[in-house]
Amino acid sequence: MLELTPFFFAVSVPAVLFAGISKGGFGSGAAFASSAILALVLPPGQALGVMLPLLMLIDAATLGPFWKRWSVPDAKLLILGGLPGVALGALLYQIAEPDVFRVLIGAIALGFIAWQLAVQYKVFQAPAERLPGWVGLIAGATAGFTSFVSHAGGPPAAAYMLSQRLDKTTYQATTVLVFWAINIAKFVPYVLLGLFTATSLTANLILAPVALIGTWIGVKAHHRMNERLFFGITYVALGVTGVKLVWEGLT
Secondary structure, three states: OOOOOHHHHHHHHHHHHHHHHHHHHOOOHHHHHHHHHHOOOOOHHHHHHHHHHHHHHHHHHHHOOOOOOOOHHHHHHHHHHHHHHHHHHHHHHHHOOHHHHHHHHHHHHHHHHHHHHHHHOOOOOOOOOOOOHHHHHHHHHHHHHHHHHHOOOHHHHHHHHHHOOOOHHHHHHHHHHHHHHHHHHHHHHHHHOOOOOHHHHHHHHHHHHHHHHHHHHHHHHOOOOOHHHHHHHHHHHHHHHHHHHHHHHHO
16 A cells, blocks of 8 residues: 655655656666566555656656657657557556566566666677568557556667667657657556556655656756666666565565
């Protein structure tokens, strides 16, 4: 049960700050970390419900600085693919137990780290040729599903966008646009599934300034912050969180 205790805010404030910095300047990695960390102290559905309005606020605040810097064709493919992925996530939520989502969130957290390390150490490299549009639709569907169940749609979308040879700012802007649209698509199913409560919305109001401060830092840091240091901290948090969530879900 969500209670607005000092312990809740001790966990949620740094998580939301990281989410704002990540989505504001570095894609969506730490945004997922925030949901995973909250799932340690809340039932998974409540953790997802607390984070979605804050992620939507961050999306809205980030659109302006990257306005029209995105790749429209790539964004269209990922968004169109993302909608059925969101629908599939909503269907799974109705039939699965909370422990299933703990395992999913934890497993996706560990998979996210493996993906990032593979890219960093060139285990995975973008294909020599640009991937065709149908791959973008599949990547979008996967991103929509993982975004619905854990707010972690970044890696599937990144796998496709890396092949398109986008520059850093175009990549960031396209990520902002895609997940702005996917998060809007998630909102109505979250309402129908009862993931928002009066208490969670109160938490959103209190945490909104933290999200906006994080977004402002992220936008400013887009060209300045040491990206490896920022994500190194995030990966450590995600790794510990992922292992704990999988363990709790299985036991």
